[in-house]
Amino acid sequence: xxxxxxxxxxxxxxxxxxxxxxxxxxxxxxxxxxVVDNCSPDDAxxxxxxxxxxxxxxxxxxxPENVGFSSGNNAGVEYAQSLEEFDYCVVLxxxxxxxxxxxxxxxxxxxxxxxxAVLGPDILVPSSGWHQNPFHHFGDSxxxxxxxxDDVREARINLQAKLDGLDAKxxxxxxxxxxxxxxxxxxQLKRIGRELDFRLHWDRALEDTALQGAxxxxxxxxxxxxxxxxxxxxxxxxxxxILRINCSHHGLRMKYDPSIKVLHHEGSSxxxxxxEKAIKKQRFTIDCELKSLDVVECLLEEL
Numbered sequence: 001x002x003x004x005x006x007x008x009x010x011x012x013x014x015x016x017x018x019x020x021x022x023x024x025x026x027x028x029x030x031x032x033x034x035v036v037d038n039c040s041p042d043d044a045x046x047x048x049x050x051x052x053x054x055x056x057x058x059x060x061x062x063x064p065e066n067v068g069f070s071s072g073n074n075a076g077v078e079y080a081q082s083l084e085e086f087d088y089c090v091v092l093x094x095x096x097x098x099x100x101x102x103x104x105x106x107x108x109x110x111x112x113x114x115x116x117a118v119l120g121p122d123i124l125v126p127s128s129g130w131h132q133n134p135f136h137h138f139g140d141s142x143x144x145x146x147x148x149x150d151d152v153r154e155a156r157i158n159l160q161a162k163l164d165g166l167d168a169k170x171x172x173x174x175x176x177x178x179x180x181x182x183x184x185x186x187x188q189l190k191r192i193g194r195e196l197d198f199r200l201h202w203d204r205a206l207e208d209t210a211l212q213g214a215x216x217x218x219x220x221x222x223x224x225x226x227x228x229x230x231x232x233x234x235x236x237x238x239x240x241x242i243l244r245i246n247c248s249h250h251g252l253r254m255k256y257d258p259s260i261k262v263l264h265h266e267g268s269s270x271x272x273x274x275x276e277k278a279i280k281k282q283r284f285t286i287d288c289e290l291k292s293l294d295v296v297e298c299l300l301e302e303l
Contacts, residue, residue, distance in 0.1 A: 002108040004031040005086040007076035009069065010094045012040045014047040016265070017094040021051075021058065027103055032084060033058040035094075036076035039066040059083065068235035069213070074228045077218075085220070091229060092215040095265040096123075103260065107217055110257045117222035117252035118243070120211030121260035122202060131202035132264060134256040135210040135240045147241055152297045156290060163286045206256045210244040214264045225250050231295060237285070238292030245299045 006024050010017045017035055024033060035052070037045035037060060045062050052058040061079045063072060073091050080089065088107060092098075100106070110119055123132040218229055231242045247254050 002088060002104070003084075003086040004028065004104050004107075005080045005084075005089045006031060006033045007073060007080055007089060007091045008033065008035045008094050009038060009072045009076065009091075010035055010040065010044055010048065011038045011066065012042050012044045013094060014040075014042075014044040014051070017044070017048050018051050020092070020094050020097060021048075021055075023097045023099060025055070027098060027101065030057060031104070032080060032086060034076045034080045034083075035060045036072050036079075037062045038068075038072040039063055069237075070230035070234050070239055071232045074230055074232055077223065077229055081223070087220055089218045089220070089223060089229075090215065091218065092262070093213075093264070096215050097263045097265070099263060100261050103262075106257075106260045110255065110260060111217075111219055114207070114255050114257075115253065116207065116255035117219050117225070118211065118247060118254045119217040119260070120254070120256045121215055121217075121262050122258040123212050123214055123262055123264045125264050125266045127265070132212040132214065132266075133202065133258075134206050135212040147245070147296065147300065149297060149300050152293055152300065156293050159286050159289055159293070163283065163290075203258050205258060208248075208254055209256055210240045211254055211256060213239045213243075214266070215262050216243075222247075222252055225252060231299075233295045234288075234292040236288040236292070238289065238296050241296050242292075242299060245296070245303070249303065 008017060008020055021033060021035070024031065033052075033055070035048055035058070037048065039062075045060065049060045052060060059079070061076060063075060066072075067075070077089055077091065080086070088111065090107075107119060107121075110116075120133045120135070124130070125132060216229070218226075223229060226246060229243070230239050231246070234242065244254065
């Protein structure tokens with residue numbers, strides 16, 4: 001039987017983490033679970049530690065400062081590796097719930113059948129009915145399979161335009177992109193068409209495509225080859241693109257398997273923890289995305 005480890009990154013909202021852990025325990029009583037508390041601003045760390053006191057296979061790792069998505073998950077994976085060996089490591093957000101009873105069996109079978117290194121499941125957002133895999137960042141310019149330097153630079157221009165226009169949008173809600181399709185150049189419309197095609201065909205398996213970061217499964221051999229699952233340079237955003245580039249560089253295959261399913265109650269933890277003012281939240285998001293795009297650009301320039 002294959003050995004599984006689950007690494008859950010928590011920033012506040014211990015109630016979400018508890019739901020995530022309980023769902024995993026319904027799948028397996030023996031799988032290792034590591035909850036990484038990313039310096040929550042509330043009592044989430046102590047609360048989840050109390051809830052897991054009677055679970056000898058669950059651990060809580062508290063980080064003294066908020067190091068972001070990549071470094072937080074890297075710390076959790078490293079801690080899990082120090083505890084015991086495992087065949088597969090599932091890295092997931094605290095607002096992800098696994099209800100599929102044969103999840104571990106399907107994951108193991110998919111790895112063995114495909115020989116892939118990183119696996120992404122069908123990630124459904126219940127509130128919208130949206131399927132988040134294979135990964136696509138609607139409204140920016142990075143192609144899911146093969147982002148280029150020109151794509152990164154175009155994405156930066158789009159994000160900077162959003163940032164420059166935030167003051168004029170105070171009090172208004174804004175989506176992922178403020179650009180009207182009628183004003184988009186033909187090449188950008190083609191990209192969005194490809195992204196929509198990816199979204200509409202979420203039920204087909206794909207290989208060597210970027211995978212959504214809310215739930216990723218790494219083989220032990222992939223973790224050994226990569227050293228760390230995520231680039232420690234970024235705080236938030238673009239982790240999926242960087243992982244895609246790093247896997248390609250190391251000759252590691254990525255696979256999207258729609259027969260494996262999870263639920264993502266998207267944004268629950270971030271929405272509660274960030275300032276409720278829309279403008280401040282958007283600035284935080286765009287600043288992180290712009291910094292992460294710099295990392296993507298550097299990686300592409302090195303190839």
